[in-house]
Amino acid sequence: MRGEHLITVANNRVKFKLNIRRNLTILQGNSATGKTTLLELIDQFDQLGPDSGVSVVCDAPCHVLSGRNWKRNLKEISSSIVFIDEDSAFMRSHEFAHAARESDNYYVLVARESLPQLPYSVDEIYGLKNTNRATTKYPVYSRIYTSTYRIYGEQSFSGQRPELVIVEDSNSGYEFFSALCLKSGIPCVSAKGKSNIYSTILASNATSFLVIADGAAFGPEMEAVYALTRLKNIELFLPESFEWLVLSSGLFNDTEMREMLEHPADFIDSERFFSWESFFTDALIQKTKDTYLAYRKKELNREYLKERAASAIEATLPSLGFNAS
Structure with missing residues (x-):
């Protein structure tokens, strides 16, 4: 369906x-x-x-x-x-x-x-x-x-530099944002799973946080983490997934890709993909198969850290404070 x-x-x-x-x-x-x-x-x-x-x-x-x-x-x-x-x-x-x-x-x-x-x-x-x-x-x-x-509307971002960036997992998305943070001199850690984000925030002495997680499957954690935003300075960046960011970056700017990103529900078969996150992962793997940008979930292809791809992906991001002083 x-x-x-x-x-x-x-x-x-x-x-x-x-x-x-x-x-x-x-x-x-x-x-x-x-x-x-x-x-x-x-x-x-x-x-x-x-x-x-x-x-x-x-x-x-x-x-x-x-x-x-x-x-x-x-x-x-x-x-x-x-x-x-x-x-x-x-x-x-x-x-x-x-x-x-x-x-x-x-x-x-x-x-x-x-x-x-x-x-x-x-x-x-x-x-x-x-x-x-x-x-x-x-x-x-x-x-x-x-x-x-x-219940949870559009997120806004102050553009202020966070003291700590917490990324949901330790796969390709973490590697990309870790490299971005390294360039900006901002500490970046992996929560090693979405269910650990809450405890990772509580265990930190930082006063301001940027949390990056796959919004397509983050619903079960949202209530608890969102409650912390009333107590701590936390901004939540919840794109569909890292793969969705890559697909949205313009690196693959063809008609079919634009239609899929504009109307994903028309392309995602619920019997095959239980979450949109898995669909976008599959779409990126298939799109880049046998190319220099061949995507791997577990380990980021180094091409995505080079100037052309990295700049294209970074340009899709809202003002998350990576370039703030």
Whole structure:
């Protein structure tokens, strides 16, 4: 399954609109914002169709998965958008993560707590917002229009020089940013995994940090790390992945590449790629195969540290403070 899918769910009291663009979408937020109501309406329509009094409009089937027979039921669902409520304990299991990875569905998960077994994007964590468009004259018959908003919006950067740069892993991305930091005289360390970023920040005596991680799979860590930004001077640079940065640098400026970067959901098969991070890695490997820029995830090709490639990649970066005095 691939592409973006607009879902409209409505009855005579409420109307929801959601745009689903990846295989893993998280719905969070306060109580009484409509998350449970949304799933109840979808389930009613799934069971009774138009007789339910509910309308579900989408170019893909929508289902609610729940109960102890979830594994059996999931095997019968294909190329669909599957909704799961937070009271379904199986959603937090590695067994579910494996089943979701092996399927060709998209999943919308209602979860206030993080789901560390799933590689979801920081850009696909949403809340629901309600807009009452009725006049105050007839409040009883008011209709509530509910849409989504991103919990973590666009990041801004001060351009100030950080005391310490923390990179998620120790692979090619770390090698590139480590070289960039060395040139700028800024200490750079690897957290050796996204789940270690929080503890790496706490263990440091630095007063200002730049954290660089793959946003495409950083969702489970975001709440804890974001909370630290209220206590410490931390800027978060969360591109899709290092490979996405390389592909976006203009080193491969052809029509197909531009279309893929502008509309990645249309190119990423959820059955083959469980996260966009793995897709961009594969795309870069295939694009550079048998060329002087042949990409390796584990060890950075030295060509990417030479002037032409390094300058192109660096030009795509926001003002992260590498050149600040």
